[in-house]
Amino acid sequence: MGRVVISENVSLDGVVQDPTGEEGFRHGGWFSQFGERDREAWVKVEFDEALRAEAMLLGRRSYEYFAARFRSRTGEWADRLASMPKYIVSSSRVDTDWGNSTVLEGDVVSEVAKLKQELDGEIVVYASRALVHTLMEHDLADELRLIVFPVVLGIGDRLFGETTDKKPVRLLDSGTVGDGLAYLTYGLL
Amino acid sequence: MQVTLDGYIVDATGAADWVDSWADGLELLPQVDTFVLGGGMFPDYERFWAAILDDPDAAAEWLGREPYPRELTYARVAAETPHLVLSTTLRHVTWPTARIVRHVDDLHVVKRQGGNAAYVVGGPGLLHSLVNFGLLDELRLIVHPVAVGAGTPLFGGVAERQAPELLRTEPARAGLVDLTHRR
Numbered sequence: 021m022g023r024v025v026i027s028e029n030v031s032l033d034g035v036v037q038d039p040t041g042e043e044g045f046r047h048g049g050w051f052s053q054f055g056e057r058d059r060e061a062w063v064k065v066e067f068d069e070a071l072r073a074e075a076m077l078l079g080r081r082s083y084e085y086f087a088a089r090f091r092s093r094t095g096e097w098a099d100r101l102a103s104m105p106k107y108i109v110s111s112s113r114v115d116t117d118w119g120n121s122t123v124l125e126g127d128v129v130s131e132v133a134k135l136k137q138e139l140d141g142e143i144v145v146y147a148s149r150a151l152v153h154t155l156m157e158h159d160l161a162d163e164l165r166l167i168v169f170p171v172v173l174g175i176g177d178r179l180f181g182e183t184t185d186k187k188p189v190r191l192l193d194s195g196t197v198g199d200g201l202a203y204l205t206y207g208l209l
Numbered sequence: 210m211q212v213t214l215d216g217y218i219v220d221a222t223g224a225a226d227w228v229d230s231w232a233d234g235l236e237l238l239p240q241v242d243t244f245v246l247g248g249g250m251f252p253d254y255e256r257f258w259a260a261i262l263d264d265p266d267a268a269a270e271w272l273g274r275e276p277y278p279r280e281l282t283y284a285r286v287a288a289e290t291p292h293l294v295l296s297t298t299l300r301h302v303t304w305p306t307a308r309i310v311r312h313v314d315d316l317h318v319v320k321r322q323g324g325n326a327a328y329v330v331g332g333p334g335l336l337h338s339l340v341n342f343g344l345l346d347e348l349r350l351i352v353h354p355v356a357v358g359a360g361t362p363l364f365g366g367v368a369e370r371q372a373p374e375l376l377r378t379e380p381a382r383a384g385l386v387d388l389t390h391r392r
Binding site: 032033034047050053156168170171172173174178179180181182183184185186187188189190191194195196199200201202203204206 | 214215216220340352354355356357358359362363364365366367368369370371372373374375378379380384385386388390
């Protein structure tokens with residue numbers, strides 16, 4: 021049985037929009053809000069997570085975004101991401117040229133439920149805001165890992181959607197990444 | 210301030226039933242010279258804490274339980290500590306140590322006086338004014354392990370991007386996390 025782990029970088033007010041400033045959002049680029057030591061620590065957390073993970077689960081836009089940036093990169097982290105099985109939720113055509121990529125074309129909820137049955141270990145979700153909302157709303161996510169950047173934006177698309185019910189979560193761990201980023205992990209089920 | 214994991218201070222119905230005690234915010238602070246509050250929340254605030262002080266039965270009914278010892282402590286501290294209430298419309302306050310101020314500039318006085326901390330109790334409008342006028346030095350959040358989906362977001366009215374510095378992250382009881390940032 022696979023476990024779906026949502027792993028996200030968020031601002032202190034929960035915004036996930038345009039972290040690198042490439043999409044023209046007025047407050048984009050907040051991701052660079054950290055020093056060199058924090059960046060190294062951040063890379064290590066992300067790399068360790070990728071090593072532990074069994075597979076990646078992404079929305080189409082996030083897949084294309086990461087594929088465009090990692091495909092040509094070399095190094096342990098890029099190699100690991102390239103070789104890891106990747107599942108893409110999309111109803112339209114996707115260029116699956118990042119290696120080991122499979123498109124899930126059917127109903128998201130049943131496809132992800134099936135994937136959880138078939139796989140063992142962690143299925144990590146990066147970015148993919150719309151997919152995250154669906155996973156949360158349908159209780160398909162098992163764990164939430166938030167790296168909280170020390171920045172408040174006031175506006176922007178937020179990680180958490182408008183859920184119909186209050187959703188209690190369970191604190192698993194809290195700490196920091198480097199000195200400047202808070203790291204909070206929650207169990208969802 | 211007490212906030213849900215998805216960043217709300219109250220849910221869509223205006224309730225915050227995840228909050229165990231409104232006294233908890235004060236416990237994060239060592240020594241407080243002044244309490245600062247917004248006019249929107251103040252009438253409920255003074256009724257609530259006056260009941261804790263003077264009418265424990267009414268307070269117990271309000272809370273659905275007996276007041277905690279830390280709530281009695283809060284009420285006593287609050288009764289002895291000056292309160293500044295920022296409001297353009299509030300005409301009258303009954304809390305003995307409270308005074309209405311009409312403009313956020315009047316709060317500069319508090320900072321010039323130095324001394325210990327001024328505790329910003331809430332609500333969101335006041336917080337946004339303090340952030341937007343550059344008056345907030347430190348932000349301590351009690352993050353609750355619940356996502357409520359909708360409501361009043363803590364940072365909804367922040368006009369400009371703020372880049373504070375993380376000071377501490379500490380787990381507290383019952384799955385809460387205390388997150389402290391400074392300007």
